[in-house]
Amino acid sequence: MAGLYEFTNGKGLVTSNPNLIVPKKGDYSIIQTILTNLLGEEQLVYFEGWLQIAVQALMSNKRRTGQAIVFAGKRGCGKSLVQNQIITPLMGGRASKPYPWMTGKTDFNSDVFKGEHLIIEDEYGSTYISSRRQFGAHLKQIAANEEQHFHQKGLEAMIVKPFWRLSISVNNEPENLTVLPILDESLKDKIFLFKCRKVDMPMPTGTNEEREKFSGTIKAQLPCYLHYLLNEFVLPSSVTDQRFGVKYYHHPEILGAINEMSPEEQLLEIMTAEYASYESNIQDDNSKTFLLNSIDIFQSLTGQNARHGKVASKILTTIQSVRTYMNRLADKRPDCVNPYTFSDKQQGWRFTLKKNEGAVSGDQVIDLRNGDAYTNREYSRKEMENYQQQIAPTKSAESQLSFIESET
Secondary structure, eight states: OEEEEETTTEEEEEOOOOOOOOOOOOOOHHHHHHHHHHHHHHHHHHHHHHHHHHHHHHHTOOOOOOOOEEEOOOTSSHHHHHHHIHHHHHHHHHHOOOOOHHHTTSOOOOOGGGGSEEEEOOOOOOOOOHHHHHHHHHHHHHOOSSSSSEOOOOOOEEEEEOOOOEEEEEEEHHHHHTTSSOOOOTTGGEEEEEEOOOOOOSOOOOSHHHHHHHHHHHHHHHHHHHHHHHOOOOGGGGGGGGTTOOOBBBBBHHHHHHTTSHHHHHHHHHHHHHHHSHHHHOOOOSEEEEOOOOHHHHHHHHHTTTTTHHHHHHOSSSHHHHHHHHHHHHHHOOEEEEEEEETTEEEEEEEEEEGGGTTOOEEHHHHTTSGGGBSOOOHHHHHHHHHHHTTTTTGGGGGSOOOOOOOO
């Protein structure tokens, strides 16, 4: 709201108010049909809960943080329509575009403070982990913190308390979902993931005149829909949340698609492709397992001779990043990654490749701490016994190229 405000490190004058709609009882059937068709009944409860809490806080001029929402769906399904013709007007009619600032393309963000509704629409996403992490960090800050960093070019930065709600619309193809941040534990409760359906609009929209009439009908029904949100809609107790008012919701299909693009899942895919090319000494119908520490993985995937080094280098920027992603995989994918402790107490992992993942099978263990494990030919049992006898005096049992023959 307009007025002189005292912030943490200074004062600021807000010169204009949001254009708040006055609620009134009446027909809002077109808006309700648009939202129901787009989201379905289950998701609509979460969306209307989020919207109700936002407009209540804004109209009472009381700061309350709120999660970001994501609309993911096919082109032309109505995602942007909801952002621009429903959410923005209900939040005072002012919107701003935060994506360049949120992804580090600029340090200056004064223009972001010109609107209560922060909109991201079908931006070109970055596949670089650093950019997606930066985006996620800003998203968490917007969703969870009342105080925000205001920095106008040529002026000293200051800390202010804006009213913000962030909405993001993306097409649901994998390459478009890269605009979304990496969903780690610290972020997942601060974002809604809605899957949007493509259904015909409740009014004709084929011509300019029809679209204008459609938009006019939505605008005319907004006061009635706002009355419904403020006076009739009741958020079920099962989806309430002490912090944000409404619990987060993640549509499983959208969540699964995002998880497939997570750095740990990308690492698993690269490891599967890279290590499957290493021929092993024994083959059978089961699997082969590698004993690896962080350095092994980092060097084998990003080294000069790595087949997928360029892609892996985008994900594995440090050895610590290897530890982080492998630990996540041990939690998410125990079928192929498990913690392992070497005899010298060094921590590592057991990485198991199944035959159907392109790996040569066998109940065998290949320890990549021993450079001799990289082999492109098969060994006979006698050769293996001789090899183990030769290296046994100088290397621990775990650092030998060994195998356990399957029972027959």
